[in-house]
Amino acid sequence: MFTGIVQGMAKVANIENVASGEKHERFQTHVLQFNDEWLAGLEIGASVAHNGCCLTITKIEGNKVWFDLMQETLNVTNLGALKEGDFVNIERAARFGDEIGGHSMSGHISAMAAITDIIKTEHNRTIWFELPEELAKYIIAKGYVGIDGCSLTIGDVAGNRFNVHLIPETLQRTLFGERKLGDQVNIEVDPQTQAIVDTVERYMAQAH
Structure with a gap:
């Protein structure tokens, strides 16, 4: 984990x-x-x-x-x-008793997403990603997503596109400081969100 x-x-x-x-x-x-x-x-x-x-x-x-x-x-x-x-x-890998500063991640990549826009401001950076349509249902505003191994909070969502806001510490410590338009990043959707969405879909399918 x-x-x-x-x-x-x-x-x-x-x-x-x-x-x-x-x-x-x-x-x-x-x-x-x-x-x-x-x-x-x-x-x-x-x-x-x-x-x-x-x-x-x-x-x-x-x-x-x-x-x-x-x-x-x-x-x-x-x-x-x-x-x-x-x-x-x-x-x-996390060890028992470690502080969980991000969210629980399995290390199993769901898909890759392309960087479609990078908006730079004085104190942070907003990056937009486009991911496969079938994963869009797991991307929820203010939810979690793993991007190149970073636990990040989802900002805005528009169809199968979403963004995240990055602080200077994240830009300095990770690859995000050098990422460019068109770069492909690894995506791991939040397993709890995925479990809830899939369970609701199965329940609704059975109800009909």
Whole structure:
């Protein structure tokens, strides 16, 4: 389980399983450079969220940590587009007794969404996203959504588009500070909202 409170950004030091200069589309191993703080108590088999996607540690050597990515992960998340030298938002799995500053997240990505507008003001930034139509019913104003692993409060909603408002701390600590129009971000809809909406839909279908 994750809380959506991103701890920082880790650099992709190496992408293994690359043949003839082309990344393998079915399986890759990403090697990330961790700082000393993130390494404390870290073990092989532990879970770490990369841009909100839960991955398992397969190897640790010094400050480098290895993660395997299967075809499904490469296809449905923005991790498949990463290049060596890129950065990802990092969150280690929550432990019992940790403060839940965001909202409960599974690390299972629902889909990707494109950034369609970025509005900059003196003290914050508003970013608009467009996501697949089938997920729009789970996006509710003032509800929660996970975007690239960040737990964020939904602002305005217009059809299958919605926005969030970001403070300077979020822009500095996460990839949002460098995101551009057209970038694809990972979306995890709030599981509680999804459960309620799906349950109501099933109830209404049975009632008819």
